[in-house]
Amino acid sequence: MELIGAAIERVDGPLKVTGKAPYSADVVLPRMTHAVLVLSTIPSGQITTLDSTEAERMPGVLLVMSHRNAPRLPQGGKAGVKPPAGRVLSLFQDDLVHYNRQPIALVVAETLDQAESAATRVRVSYAPGASRLDFAAGKASAHAPAKINNDPADSARGSFDRQPGQPPAPGQSAARVAATYRTPIEHHNPMEPHATVAQWRDDQLTLYDATQFISGCRTTVAKTLGLAPDQVRVVCPYVGGGFGCKGSAWSHVPLAAIAAREVGRPVKLVLSREQMFGFVGCRPLTEQEFSVSAAQSGEFASIRHDVFSHTSMIEDFSEGAAVQTRILYDCPNLETRHRLVSLNVATPTFQRAPGHATGTFALESGLDELAYQLGMDPIALRLRNEPAVDPESKLPWSSRSLRACYASGAKAFGWGARKPEPRSMRDGAELVGWGYATATYPANRSPASAVARLTPDGVVVIQCGTQDLGTGTYTIMAQVAAQTLGFPLDRVRVELGDSRLPEAPVSGGSQSAASVTPAVQAAAAALREKLIAFATGGDSVPLHHPAAIAAALARNGGSEIVAVGSAEPGDAKKHHSLHSFGAVFVEVRVDPELSIIRVPRVVARYSVGRLLNETTGRSQLLGGVVWGIGMALMEESVLDSRYGRIVNANLAEYHVPTNADIGSIDVDVVPEFDPFIDPLGARGIGEIGITGVAAAIANAVYHATGVRVRQLPITLDKLLV
Numbered sequence: 001m002e003l004i005g006a007a008i009e010r011v012d013g014p015l016k017v018t019g020k021a022p023y024s025a026d027v028v029l030p031r032m033t034h035a036v037l038v039l040s041t042i043p044s045g046q047i048t049t050l051d052s053t054e055a056e057r058m059p060g061v062l063l064v065m066s067h068r069n070a071p072r073l074p075q076g077g078k079a080g081v082k083p084p085a086g087r088v089l090s091l092f093q094d095d096l097v098h099y100n101r102q103p104i105a106l107v108v109a110e111t112l113d114q115a116e117s118a119a120t121r122v123r124v125s126y127a128p129g130a131s132r133l134d135f136a137a138g139k140a141s142a143h144a145p146a147k148i149n150n151d152p153a154d155s156a157r158g159s160f161d162r163q164p165g166q167p168p169a170p171g172q173s174a175a176r177v178a179a180t181y182r183t184p185i186e187h188h189n190p191m192e193p194h195a196t197v198a199q200w201r202d203d204q205l206t207l208y209d210a211t212q213f214i215s216g217c218r219t220t221v222a223k224t225l226g227l228a229p230d231q232v233r234v235v236c237p238y239v240g241g242g243f244g245c246k247g248s249a250w251s252h253v254p255l256a257a258i259a260a261r262e263v264g265r266p267v268k269l270v271l272s273r274e275q276m277f278g279f280v281g282c283r284p285l286t287e288q289e290f291s292v293s294a295a296q297s298g299e300f301a302s303i304r305h306d307v308f309s310h311t312s313m314i315e316d317f318s319e320g321a322a323v324q325t326r327i328l329y330d331c332p333n334l335e336t337r338h339r340l341v342s343l344n345v346a347t348p349t350f351q352r353a354p355g356h357a358t359g360t361f362a363l364e365s366g367l368d369e370l371a372y373q374l375g376m377d378p379i380a381l382r383l384r385n386e387p388a389v390d391p392e393s394k395l396p397w398s399s400r401s402l403r404a405c406y407a408s409g410a411k412a413f414g415w416g417a418r419k420p421e422p423r424s425m426r427d428g429a430e431l432v433g434w435g436y437a438t439a440t441y442p443a444n445r446s447p448a449s450a451v452a453r454l455t456p457d458g459v460v461v462i463q464c465g466t467q468d469l470g471t472g473t474y475t476i477m478a479q480v481a482a483q484t485l486g487f488p489l490d491r492v493r494v495e496l497g498d499s500r501l502p503e504a505p506v507s508g509g510s511q512s513a514a515s516v517t518p519a520v521q522a523a524a525a526a527l528r529e530k531l532i533a534f535a536t537g538g539d540s541v542p543l544h545h546p547a548a549i550a551a552a553l554a555r556n557g558g559s560e561i562v563a564v565g566s567a568e569p570g571d572a573k574k575h576h577s578l579h580s581f582g583a584v585f586v587e588v589r590v591d592p593e594l595s596i597i598r599v600p601r602v603v604a605r606y607s608v609g610r611l612l613n614e615t616t617g618r619s620q621l622l623g624g625v626v627w628g629i630g631m632a633l634m635e636e637s638v639l640d641s642r643y644g645r646i647v648n649a650n651l652a653e654y655h656v657p658t659n660a661d662i663g664s665i666d667v668d669v670v671p672e673f674d675p676f677i678d679p680l681g682a683r684g685i686g687e688i689g690i691t692g693v694a695a696a697i698a699n700a701v702y703h704a705t706g707v708r709v710r711q712l713p714i715t716l717d718k719l720l721v
């Protein structure tokens, strides 16, 4: 049976629905204590007094740790580990406050209640400093980041005169759009909050941490505390969602480790939902000045995409919102820039499809505006500019089936029946709008290793130091191993989430499937070779047959048979441009009197290489689309520009879609095998699903109402114009 690609349900599903899958906050250790953070109440300044006398006298309190008594760390706690694992942390090394809700003290007590109560009795006074909280004002002194991950901050090809604030020179162009698109701060809010349990045995530290990157967490904590990497073990068998915020080890992780060493007992530190809107990252606010000019044929003459996004005073995080604009369409003259505005707020970070989720909102809204100017169908406009090769690098695509996505999606949606005029489609009193946008995300891959063990009970155990964010990593690893070995799926068991296992990359950048499954395949293939070698004597039974296994184990002296495998991306990116693509079609219904917007249906088709598991893969894409609907219509963290706090730091006032907000979502992939990303032909799918959705909804809202909303979220007040 073909297991790879099959619609197999999560192998860890029963553990999850029965509550038996242990998450980090579920860990209970003997003599464990509980820690609660005290956070700053000003955005900028200096702590003048921090009085812990009363807190220390409270029942059960074991430690109040602050800059007054925290151990001095090597390099002042600045570990020098690069993101995503290494960040500039707040580890009580000085008395300075750089953002509101900055960790400034940690209370450890026998029980959580005692720690929470004592945390309210830590008395702090400040000498407030000047604070920068106004993004618009900060734009004037915006600075260029060194880089955006692996991409340059600025790009230019072709030529046109750049006049600040002006659209590209029109030349012979028949149509021009120049507009500013805005996206708000958004917070990740996985169901499982950040949580760490730290335990020391002599000089060995074990961290049960909710993380997307066990080995990165190990490296960060080891360097921060001045330990050897093998003194730190990070364990995380299950993650209740990450979406980027768990890609980095934030301040609470080393703080829990330090506190556990100070009190000589294990420490559990779980963030509250309110704290999830704080020092653990967010999607930065963006302001994107986008302009495009085109000939009457639709052929692009020039494109400019300038991105401003916010960062903190202590670290640069840049949202690469113009990165996809460099490669998505043919355009001879194209410039992009990214600039950062530093504010007295916590550092933003990667959030599902960083750059591309926000950037496609501007690009794909702008192209919709251009299509109306030209009187062209939005898909015809994109087809007119479909590039044969990557227009920036001139490299061939590894595979790009976007035309097939356009065709398949348009057919399934019924796009041909669309009347292009705004406000021209109605159902009863309701305004109907149909909108389109293109999705895209880069295909990433990193080196990874795995082990395959045939155990004496005849089960193959596959081990890899990767993480399963809830996406199906356990399952696809089991599928690939079982098929490679010719074993039934239920005779393969997967172990992951332990930094002692062979190393794998961060489960971020949509790269785990493409990085880990080739290593699993290599390990399973190596084990299969060993089993075949042991099965001498013309054995005609299958390798997984009990008799064959018994014989192989006997010939191995009765002990388990172990094989290792490693895989790395090689130089694929030197000769090919590796990206995923998609076509997103949306219908909105708008109440003409109340401007309530609903999304009854979405059709999306993706070019992502081969899907390794039809069930979990489609769920990933579907979840991305759901989040795209939230991004388009609901999500916004409101920053109080006086105090630098998030006003709506709770899930009652920070809105995300519920079941009642979601209609029909039809996601599928077009048949594809990407031979350049990995031997399985599969590109990652964790992030592309959110891209394009916000623009498709904005475009549908325009089609329904004639109102162009260039600022997310598209709440009903923005239609009352």
Ligand code: MOS
Pocket (backbone or CB within 6 Å): 212, 242, 243, 244, 245, 247, 350, 351, 352, 353, 354, 507, 508, 509, 510, 687
């Ligand atoms: Mo993803 S935002 O790289 O976890």
